[in-house]
Amino acid sequence: MSMDWRMVLLLWAITFCGFLTRSLPDEWYDDPGLFKFYAVLVMRAAFRFNFLGPPNTSQGKKKMATALLLLLLLLGPSEAIPVHNHRYHYYPIGVNYGQLGNNLPVPLKSVELIRQLKLGRVKIYDANPSILSALANTSVKVTVMVPNQQIPSVASSQSFADEWVKSNVTAYYPFTRIRTVLIGNEILSDFSIRQSTWPKLVPAMKNIHRSLAKLGLHRKIKVSTPHALLNVLQGYVFPPSNGTFRDDIAEPIIRPMLEFLHSTNSPFFVDAYPFFTWEFNRATVPINFALFNGSGTPYRDPGNGLVYDNLLDIQLDSITAAMAKLGHESVKLGLAETGWPTKGGIDERGANFYNAALYNRRLAKKLATKPPLGTPKRPHQQIPAFIFALFNENLKPGPVTERNWGLFAIADNGSTAIQKYEIDLTGRLSDGDYKPMALPPPEPLPGTAKIWCVANQSASTSQLQGGIDFACGPGGVNCSLITDPGQPCFLPNTTISHASIVFNAYYFLQRTNGGSCVFNGAAFLTSSDPSVLHASVKELH
Template identity: 35%
Template sequence: MSMARGDAFSLVALALFILLAANPTSVESIGVCYGMLGNDLPSRSDAVKLYQSKGIRAMRIYGPDRDTFNALKGTGIELIVDVPNDVLPSLANDASAATSWVRNNILAYDGVSFKYIAVGNELMGNDANNILGAMSKIWDAICSAGRCGQIKVSTAVRFDVLANTYPPSNTVFGASHMGPIVNFLKNTGNPLLVNVYPYFSYAGNQGQIRLDYALFTASGTVVNDGQYKYNNLFDAMVDSVYYALEKAGGSSVGVVVSESGWPSAGGAATTVDNARTYNQNLINHVGNGTPKRRGNLETYIFAMFNENQKTGDETERHFGLFYPNKSPVYSINFN
């Protein structure tokens, strides 16, 4: 049967609409970090099933874990796996150790969708000296295994590596180890992983930062910076990273937000309602990118569960979207 051009166009448009509705931007943009510092957490397989039931398609874990790897096989859930901080010195100085690490913790698990290897998390000062050496050797091992480009290699940094962050366009890297890392990422086509927490910025500067600006609920522009206007702190923080990358010669380096979240108890403005507001708005927002860099911004919420064995401030034990019994701390929609 012949079909008019207008009817054909309408059918194509309808098909595209259905495809987009079935695969909303927010789901594609959002993963959830899976911390395991608790003595009351569900089994690894039950945790992975919870990810699947909520439509969460990406996960970060903070070190190799055989039971998690086995539970992830065949699920299609994309994974960031960390090289723990205490392992970096041995890898930085020994290519064979890096090859063994990749063989034992990546190549041994067919069916796991490894996406990124984060070589260290939030290392600063002298502790950061081994990042670049370990990254380069892990990257060489990945490439030697024929997975070059399939699995990205980076490091996860804290926002403290930046300096002069107000306004965003003033930002530079204040940590001396970042220049060579940016150069490595540029040359290898890998992104920078950054942990971005408007909560901590707000909690430490309540006299200068408005709560609505931190929670994505400000009704208008709060910060003007040249051609860009900011109505939320998250965008300003991420754009600060982009500006610092440009000034370090890494304008082509992408950014992945490897952690962001808001605690529901334990500190300033840590209510269940504020945690829900921040994380739901984050999910709804990141598919659009930032004023400086439009498009999908891959982001990982911290964290899946409240972890009762985390050290530090009380807030550290209350970042979970779920209680250890898998019931939600608050209602949140990943779709």
């Protein structure tokens, strides 16, 4: 066989490696280490079997250079190929790009900030055309979302799903690197749509997947949905081995969802916030445990003996245990949201710049470690993660913290984005590598402020009723005093009056277990004693 034929065989081998790489999961394909691995493997084989002739000859060197160049071109973007005037790098951390603000920077400016922070992923809560266009020709992997209100239509009509994918995915792909389509946001936390939307969630996921499969994109673009971790679990996250999904969703919704995710090799996404678990359990959970400071006493799970040095791992392994109880422990996990707020309101402790910086810096360090750290239950597993959030969003409902999760604060009506604290989201820096930060001021003792959880006057009747149904059902509130006309809390017989009574009862009953005064924007905390709460809420507990 002549040397020319050997060169042809080697080039065919390189071509096969190119196709093999493109068939691998996205997180492998995007890691530059894989390109290096294939290059070295093929070239070493060529030397070993003398395919290209002696490497010290002029002819051998030229053919080696030709083969290596072809390999890099076939495998796609690597560290040696510029993308949008920037050298390609693999950045594992993502960010949530929320849009609930009237003073946010324009998408092009926002994308520049994303790249400035070296964020590798971005998740948006719709398929905003301006944002998707601004992300074109960058190395940032993108997650888009089907809005909650469109889920019934997507579930009931394959043609509607096809058109949604055509308009919101293929119209931008592949120049915009869309990698995931999420169906809705925290659907199973909204009891006002439990009849209209909950049963449609998994069918909608399947229809979007079919739409992608028709286009040959189902292996490159995954389909899932994000869940509020504390709202889909039954009870507390301690011990994590006891993790169990709520009875009302486990069999009818979660089990078929896990079957779908397993069959499509897609992650089960959760919104996990150690801040909330710590905030409502300050007496038993040290703040350092929530902030990845492993210097304290570790927690040992009495169920399986696993040892934990941080709260996030406990939350994630609670979900893993819940999935195992439904026969799907192997489904991958993804962190759709996590973070720490920089400012809080009445009765919101620990929300400040100092704690937020520590949490997000250490999170980045943990997630960027190679090989991946994973969790005690799932060691060495990579977990795709999105920090919440890119910006403060001044139109978000709920407590003060809801509007203060951003890495950037906004000034001058959107023309200026101010980074709140120094952070390296590549995970290369440790605590000691940053400039010292001022300690936060001392906070008032817990329980010294008089507060009430009341209904929001602007909430719709369906929102209020959904909150009442949740509090009186899974929330554990005894609501007989508002349902019996002979009881003192029945009058005034209005939805908003009953909602305030029930919301307040739920808040004080469940706050130590992670309960909050939000109810999807239907409630808020106040320091003013509302007349609607003159009846004793203690009788409702």
